[in-house]
Amino acid sequence: MPKKHYNRTVVMFLGISLQEYHHVISQRELFLAAVTQADMADSFPGHKPHCPRLHRFTRHSHYVRKAIPYTGAIYTAVIWQVRCLDCGGVFTIMPAFLLRYQRLDARAVANLLQVLLVMNVSYRHGRLIFGFSQPELIKDPRTLWRLVQWLGRSICVTQLLLTLGLKPPSHVIEDEKFTSENGAQTYIPAVLDPKTSLIWWIDYTPQVDEDTLRASFQRFAATLGRWAQRIKGATTDGWKAGKRALRAVWGNIHLQECLIHAQKQVSLALVRFRKAHPRKGKPWYIAALWKSYWEVLTAPTPQAFAQRLRHLPKDFKTDPILKPRLRSARLKMKELSAHLGDRGLALFTTRLDQVFKFLDRKLFQMQTFRVSNSGVNTVNAWAIVHNFWRYMPGARNEGKAPVELAGFDLLDIPWIEWVNWAISRASP
Secondary structure, three states: OOOOOOOOEEEEOOOOOHHHHHHHHOOHHHHHHHHHHHHHHOOOOOOOOOOOOOOOEEEEEEEEEEEEOOOOOOEEEEEEEEEEOOOOOEEEEEEOOOOOOOOEOHHHHHHHHHHHHOOOOOHHHHHHHHHHHOOOOOOOHHHHHHHHHHHHHHOOHHHHHHHOOOOOOOEEEEEEEEEEEOOEEEEEEEEEOOOOOOEEEEOOEOOOOHHHHHHHHHHHHHHHHHHHHHOOEEEEOOOHHHHHHHHHHHOOOEEEEOHHHHHHHHHHHHHHHHHHOOOOOOHHHHHHHHHHHHHHHOOOOHHHHHHHHHOOOOHHHHOOOOHHHHHHHHHOHHHHOHHHOOOOOOOOOHHHHHHHHHHHHHHHHHOOOOOHHHHHHHHHHHHHHHHHOOOOOOOOOOOOOHHHHOOOOOOOOOHHHHHHHHHHHHOO
16 A cells, blocks of 8 residues: 655745744744644644644754745745644645745746736746846746746636635626637636636636536536535626536526627627618718617616617618627527626626736737647636736726735735645645
Protein backbone atom coordinates (compact mmCIF):
# COMPACT_ATOMS: atom_id res chain seq x y z
CA MET A 1 0.00 0.00 0.00
CA PRO A 2 1.67 3.26 -1.09
CA LYS A 3 1.92 5.98 1.53
CA LYS A 4 -0.80 8.64 1.20
CA HIS A 5 0.59 12.07 0.31
CA TYR A 6 -0.73 14.94 2.38
CA ASN A 7 -0.63 18.58 1.36
CA ARG A 8 0.78 20.18 4.48
CA THR A 9 1.97 23.52 3.14
CA VAL A 10 -0.01 26.23 4.91
CA VAL A 11 0.07 29.80 3.63
CA MET A 12 -0.33 32.39 6.39
CA PHE A 13 -0.30 36.18 6.64
CA LEU A 14 2.64 36.84 8.97
CA GLY A 15 3.54 40.42 8.19
CA ILE A 16 3.38 42.77 5.21
CA SER A 17 7.15 43.04 4.80
CA LEU A 18 10.05 40.62 5.14
CA GLN A 19 11.13 42.47 8.29
CA GLU A 20 7.71 42.05 9.91
CA TYR A 21 7.69 38.37 8.99
CA HIS A 22 11.12 37.73 10.50
CA HIS A 23 10.07 39.63 13.63
CA VAL A 24 7.16 37.19 14.09
CA ILE A 25 9.04 33.96 13.43
CA SER A 26 12.01 35.03 15.60
CA GLN A 27 9.72 34.93 18.66
CA ARG A 28 8.77 31.32 19.29
CA GLU A 29 5.69 32.03 21.42
CA LEU A 30 4.34 34.67 19.05
CA PHE A 31 4.86 32.44 16.02
CA LEU A 32 3.24 29.34 17.55
CA ALA A 33 0.34 31.46 18.84
CA ALA A 34 -0.31 32.69 15.28
CA VAL A 35 -0.15 29.10 13.95
CA THR A 36 -2.54 27.86 16.66
CA GLN A 37 -5.00 30.70 16.03
CA ALA A 38 -4.97 30.02 12.27
CA ASP A 39 -5.61 26.29 12.81
CA MET A 40 -8.48 27.04 15.20
CA ALA A 41 -10.08 29.47 12.73
CA ASP A 42 -9.82 27.10 9.77
CA SER A 43 -8.22 23.73 10.48
CA PHE A 44 -5.16 23.06 8.37
CA PRO A 45 -5.64 20.51 5.58
CA GLY A 46 -3.43 17.48 6.08
CA HIS A 47 -4.01 16.51 9.71
CA LYS A 48 -3.97 12.72 10.03
CA PRO A 49 -7.44 11.12 10.12
CA HIS A 50 -7.23 10.16 13.79
CA CYS A 51 -6.06 13.60 14.94
CA PRO A 52 -8.32 15.08 17.68
CA ARG A 53 -7.23 18.53 16.47
CA LEU A 54 -6.55 20.15 19.81
CA HIS A 55 -4.47 22.79 18.00
CA ARG A 56 -1.19 22.06 19.73
CA PHE A 57 2.01 22.66 17.79
CA THR A 58 5.76 22.87 18.29
CA ARG A 59 8.56 23.97 16.02
CA HIS A 60 10.00 21.13 13.95
CA SER A 61 12.71 22.41 11.58
CA HIS A 62 13.45 25.25 9.20
CA TYR A 63 15.16 26.02 5.90
CA VAL A 64 16.10 29.11 3.88
CA ARG A 65 14.28 30.12 0.73
CA LYS A 66 15.53 32.61 -1.89
CA ALA A 67 13.09 34.89 -3.71
CA ILE A 68 13.30 37.42 -6.53
CA PRO A 69 11.44 40.74 -6.04
CA TYR A 70 10.10 42.96 -8.82
CA THR A 71 12.81 45.50 -7.99
CA GLY A 72 15.88 45.18 -5.83
CA ALA A 73 18.20 42.34 -4.93
CA ILE A 74 17.39 38.70 -4.35
CA TYR A 75 16.54 38.11 -0.69
CA THR A 76 16.27 35.12 1.61
CA ALA A 77 13.48 34.17 4.01
CA VAL A 78 13.51 31.56 6.76
CA ILE A 79 10.70 28.99 6.37
CA TRP A 80 9.63 27.14 9.51
CA GLN A 81 7.92 23.79 9.80
CA VAL A 82 5.71 22.95 12.77
CA ARG A 83 4.61 19.56 14.11
CA CYS A 84 1.13 18.80 15.40
CA LEU A 85 1.52 17.34 18.90
CA ASP A 86 -1.72 15.38 18.48
CA CYS A 87 -1.15 13.49 15.22
CA GLY A 88 2.51 14.12 14.43
CA GLY A 89 1.79 15.77 11.07
CA VAL A 90 4.48 18.21 9.97
CA PHE A 91 3.28 21.43 8.35
CA THR A 92 5.33 23.94 6.36
CA ILE A 93 4.29 27.49 7.24
CA MET A 94 4.74 29.57 4.11
CA PRO A 95 4.41 33.37 4.29
CA ALA A 96 1.82 34.68 1.82
CA PHE A 97 4.39 36.81 -0.01
CA LEU A 98 6.17 33.64 -1.24
CA LEU A 99 4.72 31.25 -3.82
CA ARG A 100 5.32 27.52 -3.93
CA TYR A 101 7.62 26.35 -6.73
CA GLN A 102 8.22 29.91 -7.98
CA ARG A 103 11.49 31.86 -7.91
CA LEU A 104 9.70 35.21 -8.10
CA ASP A 105 7.96 36.46 -4.99
CA ALA A 106 4.22 37.11 -4.93
CA ARG A 107 4.33 40.84 -5.65
CA ALA A 108 6.64 40.36 -8.61
CA VAL A 109 4.28 37.73 -10.04
CA ALA A 110 1.26 40.00 -9.43
CA ASN A 111 2.87 42.90 -11.30
CA LEU A 112 3.80 40.68 -14.21
CA LEU A 113 0.37 39.06 -14.44
CA GLN A 114 -1.34 42.46 -14.45
CA VAL A 115 0.97 43.72 -17.18
CA LEU A 116 0.47 40.60 -19.27
CA LEU A 117 -3.24 39.97 -18.80
CA VAL A 118 -4.87 43.33 -18.10
CA MET A 119 -2.60 45.83 -19.84
CA ASN A 120 -2.35 43.42 -22.79
CA VAL A 121 1.41 43.44 -23.13
CA SER A 122 2.90 40.55 -25.09
CA TYR A 123 5.23 38.06 -23.42
CA ARG A 124 8.21 39.45 -25.33
CA HIS A 125 7.43 43.02 -24.33
CA GLY A 126 6.74 41.87 -20.78
CA ARG A 127 10.22 40.41 -20.64
CA LEU A 128 11.67 43.72 -21.82
CA ILE A 129 9.68 45.70 -19.23
CA PHE A 130 10.84 43.43 -16.45
CA GLY A 131 14.38 43.66 -17.84
CA PHE A 132 14.57 47.32 -16.90
CA SER A 133 14.51 46.39 -13.21
CA GLN A 134 15.88 42.83 -13.29
CA PRO A 135 17.84 42.46 -16.57
CA GLU A 136 19.47 39.13 -15.72
CA LEU A 137 16.52 37.24 -14.25
CA ILE A 138 14.01 36.70 -17.06
CA LYS A 139 15.72 36.09 -20.36
CA ASP A 140 13.04 33.94 -21.98
CA PRO A 141 9.43 35.06 -22.66
CA ARG A 142 8.36 31.47 -21.93
CA THR A 143 9.08 32.14 -18.26
CA LEU A 144 6.21 34.65 -18.28
CA TRP A 145 3.98 32.25 -20.19
CA ARG A 146 4.64 29.62 -17.53
CA LEU A 147 3.56 32.09 -14.81
CA VAL A 148 0.20 32.54 -16.55
CA GLN A 149 -0.15 28.78 -16.89
CA TRP A 150 0.75 28.29 -13.21
CA LEU A 151 -2.01 30.64 -12.04
CA GLY A 152 -4.56 29.24 -14.47
CA ARG A 153 -4.12 25.62 -13.43
CA SER A 154 -3.61 26.27 -9.69
CA ILE A 155 -7.22 27.16 -8.89
CA CYS A 156 -10.47 27.63 -10.81
CA VAL A 157 -11.85 31.17 -10.61
CA THR A 158 -15.11 29.79 -9.16
CA GLN A 159 -13.30 27.82 -6.47
CA LEU A 160 -11.17 30.86 -5.63
CA LEU A 161 -14.21 33.07 -5.01
CA LEU A 162 -15.88 30.42 -2.88
CA THR A 163 -12.70 29.90 -0.85
CA LEU A 164 -12.64 33.65 -0.15
CA GLY A 165 -16.15 33.33 1.28
CA LEU A 166 -18.08 35.01 -1.54
CA LYS A 167 -21.50 33.71 -2.57
CA PRO A 168 -22.62 33.50 -6.19
CA PRO A 169 -25.27 35.99 -7.33
CA SER A 170 -28.87 34.97 -7.81
CA HIS A 171 -28.90 36.44 -11.33
CA VAL A 172 -26.07 36.33 -13.85
CA ILE A 173 -25.10 37.26 -17.39
CA GLU A 174 -24.07 34.36 -19.63
CA ASP A 175 -22.41 34.83 -22.98
CA GLU A 176 -19.99 33.09 -25.35
CA LYS A 177 -16.96 34.83 -26.81
CA PHE A 178 -16.36 33.79 -30.41
CA THR A 179 -12.66 34.00 -31.26
CA SER A 180 -10.33 32.82 -33.99
CA GLU A 181 -6.88 31.30 -33.53
CA ASN A 182 -4.88 30.98 -36.74
CA GLY A 183 -8.12 30.54 -38.66
CA ALA A 184 -9.62 27.98 -36.26
CA GLN A 185 -12.79 28.96 -34.42
CA THR A 186 -12.81 28.61 -30.63
CA TYR A 187 -15.22 29.79 -27.97
CA ILE A 188 -15.08 31.09 -24.43
CA PRO A 189 -18.30 30.75 -22.40
CA ALA A 190 -18.43 32.93 -19.29
CA VAL A 191 -20.80 33.76 -16.43
CA LEU A 192 -20.65 37.19 -14.79
CA ASP A 193 -22.35 39.01 -11.92
CA PRO A 194 -24.11 41.99 -13.57
CA LYS A 195 -23.86 44.15 -10.44
CA THR A 196 -20.13 43.84 -9.82
CA SER A 197 -18.65 42.54 -13.13
CA LEU A 198 -17.22 39.65 -11.12
CA ILE A 199 -16.48 36.68 -13.39
CA TRP A 200 -17.79 33.52 -11.72
CA TRP A 201 -17.08 31.05 -14.52
CA ILE A 202 -15.02 30.94 -17.68
CA ASP A 203 -14.25 28.06 -20.01
CA TYR A 204 -12.54 27.34 -23.30
CA THR A 205 -14.33 25.07 -25.76
CA PRO A 206 -13.88 23.95 -29.39
CA GLN A 207 -17.58 24.56 -30.11
CA VAL A 208 -20.74 25.96 -28.52
CA ASP A 209 -23.36 23.35 -29.28
CA GLU A 210 -25.85 22.42 -26.58
CA ASP A 211 -23.94 19.34 -25.36
CA THR A 212 -20.65 21.21 -25.00
CA LEU A 213 -22.23 24.14 -23.17
CA ARG A 214 -24.26 21.84 -20.94
CA ALA A 215 -21.07 20.01 -19.93
CA SER A 216 -19.39 23.33 -19.19
CA PHE A 217 -22.29 24.59 -17.05
CA GLN A 218 -22.44 21.25 -15.25
CA ARG A 219 -18.79 21.69 -14.25
CA PHE A 220 -19.65 25.19 -13.05
CA ALA A 221 -22.58 23.90 -10.99
CA ALA A 222 -20.45 21.07 -9.58
CA THR A 223 -17.79 23.56 -8.51
CA LEU A 224 -20.43 25.74 -6.87
CA GLY A 225 -21.74 22.71 -4.99
CA ARG A 226 -24.57 23.64 -2.65
CA TRP A 227 -24.42 27.23 -3.87
CA ALA A 228 -25.51 26.24 -7.39
CA GLN A 229 -29.17 26.49 -6.36
CA ARG A 230 -28.73 30.21 -5.68
CA ILE A 231 -28.74 30.97 -9.42
CA LYS A 232 -32.33 31.77 -10.36
CA GLY A 233 -31.99 33.82 -13.53
CA ALA A 234 -29.66 34.58 -16.43
CA THR A 235 -29.47 37.19 -19.18
CA THR A 236 -28.21 35.81 -22.50
CA ASP A 237 -27.57 37.00 -26.04
CA GLY A 238 -30.26 34.66 -27.36
CA TRP A 239 -28.01 31.76 -28.44
CA LYS A 240 -30.40 28.81 -28.52
CA ALA A 241 -27.82 26.21 -27.53
CA GLY A 242 -26.81 28.34 -24.55
CA LYS A 243 -30.39 28.77 -23.37
CA ARG A 244 -31.14 25.07 -23.68
CA ALA A 245 -27.96 24.20 -21.81
CA LEU A 246 -28.82 26.60 -18.97
CA ARG A 247 -32.29 25.07 -18.64
CA ALA A 248 -30.82 21.56 -18.71
CA VAL A 249 -28.60 22.37 -15.71
CA TRP A 250 -30.80 24.76 -13.71
CA GLY A 251 -34.27 23.59 -14.66
CA ASN A 252 -36.80 26.43 -14.41
CA ILE A 253 -34.21 29.20 -14.49
CA HIS A 254 -35.59 32.58 -15.60
CA LEU A 255 -34.03 33.58 -18.93
CA GLN A 256 -33.93 37.15 -20.21
CA GLU A 257 -32.77 37.87 -23.74
CA CYS A 258 -30.54 40.94 -24.13
CA LEU A 259 -32.60 43.86 -25.43
CA ILE A 260 -29.59 45.39 -27.17
CA HIS A 261 -29.15 42.26 -29.29
CA ALA A 262 -32.81 42.40 -30.27
CA GLN A 263 -32.53 46.08 -31.08
CA LYS A 264 -29.44 45.46 -33.24
CA GLN A 265 -31.32 42.90 -35.31
CA VAL A 266 -34.05 45.44 -36.00
CA SER A 267 -31.50 48.14 -36.83
CA LEU A 268 -29.86 45.86 -39.41
CA ALA A 269 -33.27 45.02 -40.88
CA LEU A 270 -34.14 48.72 -41.13
CA VAL A 271 -30.91 49.39 -43.06
CA ARG A 272 -31.94 46.76 -45.59
CA PHE A 273 -35.50 48.09 -45.61
CA ARG A 274 -34.29 51.58 -46.45
CA LYS A 275 -32.18 50.32 -49.34
CA ALA A 276 -35.05 48.24 -50.67
CA HIS A 277 -37.54 51.14 -50.41
CA PRO A 278 -35.65 54.39 -51.16
CA ARG A 279 -38.85 56.43 -51.54
CA LYS A 280 -40.55 55.15 -48.42
CA GLY A 281 -37.43 54.83 -46.29
CA LYS A 282 -37.00 58.47 -45.36
CA PRO A 283 -34.83 59.11 -42.26
CA TRP A 284 -37.78 60.32 -40.21
CA TYR A 285 -39.81 57.23 -41.10
CA ILE A 286 -36.95 54.83 -40.31
CA ALA A 287 -36.53 56.60 -36.95
CA ALA A 288 -40.25 56.19 -36.25
CA LEU A 289 -40.12 52.47 -37.05
CA TRP A 290 -37.11 51.99 -34.78
CA LYS A 291 -38.75 53.95 -31.96
CA SER A 292 -41.96 51.92 -32.17
CA TYR A 293 -40.02 48.66 -31.86
CA TRP A 294 -37.90 49.97 -28.99
CA GLU A 295 -41.08 50.98 -27.16
CA VAL A 296 -42.17 47.35 -27.38
CA LEU A 297 -38.91 46.15 -25.84
CA THR A 298 -39.10 48.69 -23.01
CA ALA A 299 -42.78 48.16 -22.16
CA PRO A 300 -43.52 48.49 -18.41
CA THR A 301 -45.71 45.35 -18.13
CA PRO A 302 -46.19 42.09 -20.04
CA GLN A 303 -49.64 43.28 -21.06
CA ALA A 304 -48.21 46.52 -22.46
CA PHE A 305 -45.52 44.51 -24.27
CA ALA A 306 -48.15 42.39 -26.05
CA GLN A 307 -50.34 45.41 -26.78
CA ARG A 308 -47.49 47.47 -28.27
CA LEU A 309 -46.41 44.47 -30.30
CA ARG A 310 -49.89 44.24 -31.84
CA HIS A 311 -49.87 47.95 -32.70
CA LEU A 312 -46.56 48.05 -34.52
CA PRO A 313 -46.67 49.93 -37.86
CA LYS A 314 -48.08 48.04 -40.84
CA ASP A 315 -44.67 47.49 -42.48
CA PHE A 316 -43.69 45.13 -39.64
CA LYS A 317 -46.67 42.98 -40.58
CA THR A 318 -46.40 43.04 -44.39
CA ASP A 319 -42.84 43.81 -45.51
CA PRO A 320 -40.72 40.66 -46.06
CA ILE A 321 -37.66 42.34 -44.50
CA LEU A 322 -39.33 43.54 -41.29
CA LYS A 323 -41.89 40.76 -40.91
CA PRO A 324 -39.31 38.27 -39.49
CA ARG A 325 -38.51 40.78 -36.72
CA LEU A 326 -42.16 40.84 -35.66
CA ARG A 327 -42.35 37.05 -35.81
CA SER A 328 -39.16 36.75 -33.73
CA ALA A 329 -40.50 39.19 -31.10
CA ARG A 330 -43.71 37.17 -30.82
CA LEU A 331 -41.82 33.90 -30.39
CA LYS A 332 -39.43 35.41 -27.83
CA MET A 333 -41.96 37.58 -26.04
CA LYS A 334 -41.60 35.62 -22.80
CA GLU A 335 -37.80 35.95 -22.76
CA LEU A 336 -37.73 39.56 -23.96
CA SER A 337 -40.09 40.57 -21.15
CA ALA A 338 -38.85 38.19 -18.42
CA HIS A 339 -37.37 41.13 -16.48
CA LEU A 340 -40.88 42.46 -15.88
CA GLY A 341 -41.62 39.45 -13.68
CA ASP A 342 -38.13 39.09 -12.18
CA ARG A 343 -36.54 42.45 -11.44
CA GLY A 344 -33.20 40.82 -10.64
CA LEU A 345 -32.56 40.08 -14.32
CA ALA A 346 -30.22 42.39 -16.23
CA LEU A 347 -31.65 43.90 -19.40
CA PHE A 348 -28.41 43.76 -21.37
CA THR A 349 -25.28 41.61 -21.68
CA THR A 350 -23.24 44.79 -22.17
CA ARG A 351 -21.23 44.34 -18.97
CA LEU A 352 -19.81 41.05 -20.16
CA ASP A 353 -19.23 42.44 -23.64
CA GLN A 354 -17.16 45.26 -22.12
CA VAL A 355 -15.14 42.82 -20.03
CA PHE A 356 -14.52 40.64 -23.07
CA LYS A 357 -12.91 43.59 -24.88
CA PHE A 358 -9.84 43.22 -22.69
CA LEU A 359 -9.66 39.51 -23.47
CA ASP A 360 -10.06 40.28 -27.19
CA ARG A 361 -6.81 42.21 -27.20
CA LYS A 362 -4.95 39.47 -25.39
CA LEU A 363 -6.21 36.78 -27.76
CA PHE A 364 -5.25 38.93 -30.76
CA GLN A 365 -1.67 39.19 -29.47
CA MET A 366 -1.35 35.50 -28.64
CA GLN A 367 -2.68 34.32 -32.02
CA THR A 368 -3.03 30.76 -30.71
CA PHE A 369 -2.99 28.74 -27.48
CA ARG A 370 -1.64 25.69 -29.37
CA VAL A 371 -3.30 23.17 -27.03
CA SER A 372 -6.65 23.31 -25.24
CA ASN A 373 -5.11 23.09 -21.75
CA SER A 374 -3.17 26.25 -22.46
CA GLY A 375 -6.39 27.95 -23.51
CA VAL A 376 -8.27 26.92 -20.37
CA ASN A 377 -5.39 27.98 -18.12
CA THR A 378 -4.92 31.31 -19.88
CA VAL A 379 -8.55 32.42 -19.80
CA ASN A 380 -8.91 31.24 -16.19
CA ALA A 381 -5.80 33.22 -15.17
CA TRP A 382 -7.16 36.23 -17.04
CA ALA A 383 -10.49 35.98 -15.19
CA ILE A 384 -8.73 35.80 -11.80
CA VAL A 385 -6.59 38.86 -12.49
CA HIS A 386 -9.61 40.75 -13.85
CA ASN A 387 -11.56 40.08 -10.66
CA PHE A 388 -8.81 41.65 -8.54
CA TRP A 389 -7.85 44.50 -10.87
CA ARG A 390 -8.92 47.84 -9.42
CA TYR A 391 -10.66 50.29 -11.73
CA MET A 392 -8.55 53.19 -12.93
CA PRO A 393 -9.10 56.89 -12.02
CA GLY A 394 -12.19 58.32 -13.70
CA ALA A 395 -14.11 55.04 -13.68
CA ARG A 396 -17.45 54.83 -11.88
CA ASN A 397 -15.97 52.43 -9.32
CA GLU A 398 -12.56 54.07 -9.21
CA GLY A 399 -10.09 52.30 -6.92
CA LYS A 400 -12.34 49.27 -6.37
CA ALA A 401 -11.91 45.75 -7.73
CA PRO A 402 -14.87 43.51 -8.63
CA VAL A 403 -14.15 41.29 -5.61
CA GLU A 404 -14.35 44.36 -3.37
CA LEU A 405 -17.62 45.44 -4.97
CA ALA A 406 -18.89 41.93 -4.18
CA GLY A 407 -18.11 42.49 -0.50
CA PHE A 408 -14.63 41.02 0.00
CA ASP A 409 -12.23 43.13 2.08
CA LEU A 410 -8.63 42.84 0.90
CA LEU A 411 -7.44 44.40 4.21
CA ASP A 412 -4.66 46.25 2.36
CA ILE A 413 -3.07 42.87 1.58
CA PRO A 414 -1.87 42.43 -2.04
CA TRP A 415 -4.41 40.44 -4.01
CA ILE A 416 -1.91 37.80 -5.09
CA GLU A 417 -1.36 36.87 -1.44
CA TRP A 418 -5.08 36.13 -1.06
CA VAL A 419 -4.89 33.97 -4.20
CA ASN A 420 -1.83 32.24 -2.76
CA TRP A 421 -3.69 31.56 0.48
CA ALA A 422 -6.72 30.21 -1.39
CA ILE A 423 -4.54 27.92 -3.54
CA SER A 424 -3.03 26.38 -0.41
CA ARG A 425 -6.52 25.70 0.93
CA ALA A 426 -7.86 24.30 -2.31
CA SER A 427 -4.95 22.04 -3.24
CA PRO A 428 -5.51 18.30 -2.68
